[in-house]
Each structure stands twice: as C-alpha cells, then as structure tokens.
Amino acid sequence: MSQALHPMLNIAIKAARTAGSIINRAALDLEVLKIGSKGPNDYVSEVDRAAEEAIINTVLEAYPGHGILAEESGRAHGAKHSDYVWIIDPLDGTTNFLHGFPVYAVSIALAYRGQVQQAVVYDPTRNDLFYASKGRGAFLNDRRLRVSKRTRLSDSLIGTGFPFRKGDNFKRYVKMFEELMASCAGLRRPGAAALDLCYVAAGYYDGFFETGLNPWDAAAGALIITEAGGLVGNFTGESDFLYQREIVAGNPKVYGQMVQILAPYTRVIKEDAPAEGPLSAAAAGLAAADATATVLAAESKAAPAAAAPATPAKKAVRIRKAAAATPEGDDAPM
The missing domain is CATH 3.30.540.10 (Fructose-1,6-Bisphosphatase, subunit A, domain 1)
Structure with missing residues (x-):
C-alpha cells in the first residue's frame, strides 16, 4: 500500500x-x-x-x-x-x-x-x-473510492438485505421493498451487509437500505461510505443509525430520494436522555450476539450522541439538504 x-x-x-x-x-x-x-x-x-x-x-x-x-x-x-x-x-x-x-x-x-x-x-x-x-x-x-455520480433514483442500482430473524417485521419490509423497487433501476440482495455498504462507497451501488442490523454489521462500512463522499443515516435521514436497527446509505442525491420514500417506515424512538459513556448503548445490553430483538429494541433508545459514529459532522442528512456536498470529517484526536 x-x-x-x-x-x-x-x-x-x-x-x-x-x-x-x-x-x-x-x-x-x-x-x-x-x-x-x-x-x-x-x-x-x-x-x-x-x-x-x-x-x-x-x-x-x-x-x-x-x-x-x-x-x-x-x-x-x-x-x-x-x-x-x-x-x-x-x-x-x-x-x-x-x-x-x-x-x-x-x-x-x-x-x-x-x-x-x-x-x-x-x-x-x-x-x-x-x-x-x-x-x-x-x-x-x-x-x-468515491460514491457514484448518479442523480436520479430511477437510474440507480440499490442494495438491500431481507429481514430474517424472529421479531423482524417482514410485512413492513415488503411494503418498503415494493415502493423502492418501483422507483429504481434494480434491487440486489447478496447477503452480507458489510460488503453491501462498501459497494456503495465503491459506486457499485448508488444506495442501500436494511432493517435489523447490529452495530458490528454496519460500523466499518458506514465510515468507508462517508469517507468516499456518501451519506449514512436512519430512515428519517438523521445520524443516529448505528443502534436503531435501520440504515439507509447512498451518494448524496440518491440518499435524499431514498429517505423521502423510507421515512414513513421508520421505527426510531427518540429520547433526549444523555448517554453515560463511549458506546454505552452497546455496553448497556449487548452482552452476547444472541441478544433478543426485545433487548436490542430497548438499546435503540440510547442517546444519539453516543450512537452516531460514522456520519458527517454537519446535518447534511436532512431531505432537503441531501444534494449538498459531504462535509469532511475532523481528524481523530488520537
């Protein structure tokens, strides 16, 4: 290298x-x-x-x-x-x-x-x-890597992942799938979210969405996307996606159009209580990978401040701002 x-x-x-x-x-x-x-x-x-x-x-x-x-x-x-x-x-x-x-x-x-x-x-x-x-x-x-330059969702190839665990809302997902499928050039589901996110960063996909992901599925891929000029958020276009079990990503233009479609399907519960420490949402309840959907849903109420590791610093993730250039991240104090 x-x-x-x-x-x-x-x-x-x-x-x-x-x-x-x-x-x-x-x-x-x-x-x-x-x-x-x-x-x-x-x-x-x-x-x-x-x-x-x-x-x-x-x-x-x-x-x-x-x-x-x-x-x-x-x-x-x-x-x-x-x-x-x-x-x-x-x-x-x-x-x-x-x-x-x-x-x-x-x-x-x-x-x-x-x-x-x-x-x-x-x-x-x-x-x-x-x-x-x-x-x-x-x-x-x-x-x-740079994200793709396509500007219209109708021309875009979108990646996704099907819900498959007990407790996932499959009927809700099918409605989202149907609406997006009618709005884009194609949908793909290879079956490895970490790679799917990297494919957005590489420009192979123009966008990606999935429900039910855990932090370890998305943490690395999300940073790779934002460093490639893309945007990552929850279905309402906000940055607290890592512990919310819903994610949408894409180049800025396509991301904004996907958020418009996906926002009505959000399950995010907002809460203003501050987090107690670094990655406290994970520390609070992720004792093992076989944690139930109920435990993970409870964790999704953790404060956004501790659960937004990989998104741009500015609120470039609002629907009407989606076309804006991606802000550059600050260097880590390491």
Whole structure:
C-alpha cells in the first residue's frame, strides 16, 4: 500500500487478513464444520468463533487496554471502560459461507469516544481490502473510492438485505421493498451487509437500505461510505443509525430520494436522555450476539450522541439538504 496508514488501522488490517486466512482454509472443507444456530435462519459456525478469537488476540496484543464489542462474544474480552472500542464481525454472511456462496467478509471498526475512526472490511474470496481512516478518505486495496455520480433514483442500482430473524417485521419490509423497487433501476440482495455498504462507497451501488442490523454489521462500512463522499443515516435521514436497527446509505442525491420514500417506515424512538459513556448503548445490553430483538429494541433508545459514529459532522442528512456536498470529517484526536 502506497500511503502511510494509521498504526491502529494497520492492526485492523492485520487482524482482518488473519481472520480471512482462517475463513479461506475452512471454505475448502465446509462439510466437516460444526454448525450451531442462534435462532431461525441465524447460524454460527466454529469458523465464526475461530476468526473472532484471532481478531481479538491480534487487537489486544497490540492494544491490551482497549475495549471489544464482538458479534459472538459481546464484551467478554478487553477493557470494559476504555475510550477505544473495537467493533468486530468476524464473518458477515455466515449463511452464504456455509453454502459456498462467495459473498462474505470480515468487518472491523475502531471507535474512539463513540466515534468510528478506523474501518476495515476484508473480502477473503476476492482478496479485496476496503479501508478508511476518518478524515483520510476510503480505499479499495490501493484505489481511492468515491460514491457514484448518479442523480436520479430511477437510474440507480440499490442494495438491500431481507429481514430474517424472529421479531423482524417482514410485512413492513415488503411494503418498503415494493415502493423502492418501483422507483429504481434494480434491487440486489447478496447477503452480507458489510460488503453491501462498501459497494456503495465503491459506486457499485448508488444506495442501500436494511432493517435489523447490529452495530458490528454496519460500523466499518458506514465510515468507508462517508469517507468516499456518501451519506449514512436512519430512515428519517438523521445520524443516529448505528443502534436503531435501520440504515439507509447512498451518494448524496440518491440518499435524499431514498429517505423521502423510507421515512414513513421508520421505527426510531427518540429520547433526549444523555448517554453515560463511549458506546454505552452497546455496553448497556449487548452482552452476547444472541441478544433478543426485545433487548436490542430497548438499546435503540440510547442517546444519539453516543450512537452516531460514522456520519458527517454537519446535518447534511436532512431531505432537503441531501444534494449538498459531504462535509469532511475532523481528524481523530488520537
């Protein structure tokens, strides 16, 4: 890589590649994998756990005082009250992986005082490394990423993810899907949200929306989008999406048009109570990845101030402002 990378980003890349090697080796012999279930249609394999362990070991070896929020182990590892929290999804797209469908990725983000500052999404089947540091742009391998320039939703290719967990409102989603499908050039659902978000940053998609995502699904990809000039928010176009279980992203023009369609479907409950610390929404209740939809819904009431790691500093996310240029992020006080 030609540019000098932030030391913490280098550790994230090292951890992601280590996990990717574990995943690629396991992909050669899927039949022998032990597979468990976290719920209907929600699977976990020994590869998820091995990849997560490798990531956590790599991170804590370099930064033993940092906190960890990981899909399989929650906050069981790392410091409990650090300003730095690593948000980890060791294998986003487990169902794809278990079927040999080559769309899955490792997602690692580092948040400092509730703001995501470093992000890596690694696609081990293609050896594609998406990464970003706040204020320094987004990259795929050595190529600088920019969101697409399409201005009309009717010309746009949109990514999405189907709700599949118990408690997800499928009928509500079908209405959204129907309305957007009639408004755009095409809808795609590959099945790995972390990669979907990177595809927005790369300009492959013009926009993306999904409900039911967890913080580890979206934290890294969201920073990569904003560093590529895109916008990310909840369905009403506001920045508190990470713990709200709804997300919309896109280039500025398409984002605004998607928000207009999706706003009536929002489930966000606003509350003015201040958060108690960095990523306190996660710390309060995400003890493990098998937390129920009820627990996660309760967490979505956490204050927006602590739950807006990856969006632009200015309110460029309002519908009427959607066409404005994306503001540049401030450099992290690291």
